[in-house]
Amino acid sequence: MKIAISDMPDDFYKGKKVFVRVDFNVPIEKGRLREDYRIRRSIRTIEYLANRGAAVILASHLGRPKGKVVPDLSLKPVAERLSKVLRVKGVKFVNDCVGKKVKEKVEQLTGGEVLLLENLRFHEEEETNDSDFSKELASLADIYVNDAFSTSHRKHASTYGIASFFDHRMAGFLVQNEIEVLSKLRDNPDRPFTVVVGGAKIKDKIGALKNLISKADRVLIGGAVAYTFLSSKGISVGESLIEEDFLNWAQEVLTQSEEKVFLPEDHVVAPSMEKKAKAKVVQGEIPRGFMGFDIGQKTALRYTHEIMKGQGTVFWNGPMGAFEIDEFSHGTIDVARALSLAYWRGARTVVGGGDTAAALRKAEVLETEVDYVSTGGGASLEFLGGNELPGISILDDRK
Ligand code: ADP
Ligand code: MG
Numbered sequence: 341m342k343i344a345i346s347d348m349p350d351d352f353y354k355g356k357k358v359f360v361r362v363d364f365n366v367p368i369e370k371g372r373l374r375e376d377y378r379i380r381r382s383i384r385t386i387e388y389l390a391n392r393g394a395a396v397i398l399a400s401h402l403g404r405p406k407g408k409v410v411p412d413l414s415l416k417p418v419a420e421r422l423s424k425v426l427r428v429k430g431v432k433f434v435n436d437c438v439g440k441k442v443k444e445k446v447e448q449l450t451g452g453e454v455l456l457l458e459n460l461r462f463h464e465e466e467e468t469n470d471s472d473f474s475k476e477l478a479s480l481a482d483i484y485v486n487d488a489f490s491t492s493h494r495k496h497a498s499t500y501g502i503a504s505f506f507d508h509r510m511a512g513f514l515v516q517n518e519i520e521v522l523s524k525l526r527d528n529p530d531r532p533f534t535v536v537v538g539g540a541k542i543k544d545k546i547g548a549l550k551n552l553i554s555k556a557d558r559v560l561i562g563g564a565v566a567y568t569f570l571s572s573k574g575i576s577v578g579e580s581l582i583e584e585d586f587l588n589w590a591q592e593v594l595t596q597s598e599e600k601v602f603l604p605e606d607h608v609v610a611p612s613m614e615k616k617a618k619a620k621v622v623q624g625e626i627p628r629g630f631m632g633f634d635i636g637q638k639t640a641l642r643y644t645h646e647i648m649k650g651q652g653t654v655f656w657n658g659p660m661g662a663f664e665i666d667e668f669s670h671g672t673i674d675v676a677r678a679l680s681l682a683y684w685r686g687a688r689t690v691v692g693g694g695d696t697a698a699a700l701r702k703a704e705v706l707e708t709e710v711d712y713v714s715t716g717g718g719a720s721l722e723f724l725g726g727n728e729l730p731g732i733s734i735l736d737d738r739k
Pocket of ligand 2 (some may be wrong): 693694695717
């Protein structure tokens, strides 16, 4: 059984130091946050602890500094944002996550205050799950809380190694919420259950795809993923990206569930991603010398019609095309807006995946105009595929 922070009596946290692993891996450009959904999602846990008298130590990674100090990947701008949004006694920042200076700052920290540590991945020991490093992180606090759902599929020092050093290791509100929503989707979705899948690679999501396709009533396929399916049916897709390793699997899926799987019937194509000025729409097959970069308008209409029905559950992972480029973004934007219309009609709408969440923003659909935007990409898909997440399971394991 997992213990949630709300399971403990209110006075449990008073005067304790609590280490909270959060995921503040947010896009930062020139010291400014472009977007802070993950920060907003962590507010409830942080304030819950701080307002009950805990001294809260926050730790996160940011980007991939690969064990070196990379000034552009400092969490300092996040501390500034936290001090604007949190209602706590104070927000402090320290420019490392281990060592003497950190110890001193932690000792000075009083109940109700929050201290954000510098990027964990400035130390390579974080990703190698080094036990001395884990122990040193653990020595900072009395209680461990995991609220970094999106990093929980990794066995890193701060998500995994550290937990065994604590008698009290618990799930924060975000982790609890993610598990609740994704479990329902995995085990018992309201029907009809519509799954919209796109994105770059089947390989990254095969577990989740197998599970979701078998449970879904309708599967709408777009993105680069679609070309492997089309190709497995013998439809020519020109030079579009296909995954040879999954052609047989795709063919099997189509024979077993042909009636519920929708595939694109028209495409936005171009000779290459760079030659977007030469983009055009083709029906059916994609000619040689061209690659598919988005679903065409006919397909988008068919898909949005299905999505907008507004019944049951609609889950979306993976953009319908290379949406970062405006010329190839229309199918994805149409799907995002249809999803929010389904929400307004009463369907339960859930979005997973980092790029898919970014696509939602590009379509100007707010997180509050769907039921749930998961903070996880890989972690959500692992979970939906039925795999255990080490950072979550370790909360259960007791010596
Ligand atoms: P998520 O992060 O939401 O799980 P993915 O990482 O699987 O989504 O896929 C997102 C990426 O897929 C985007 O960068 C997008 O440009 C790319 N993509 C989608 N369709 C195509 C396509 N037809 N050709 C090339 N890239 C594509
Ligand atoms: Mg992605």
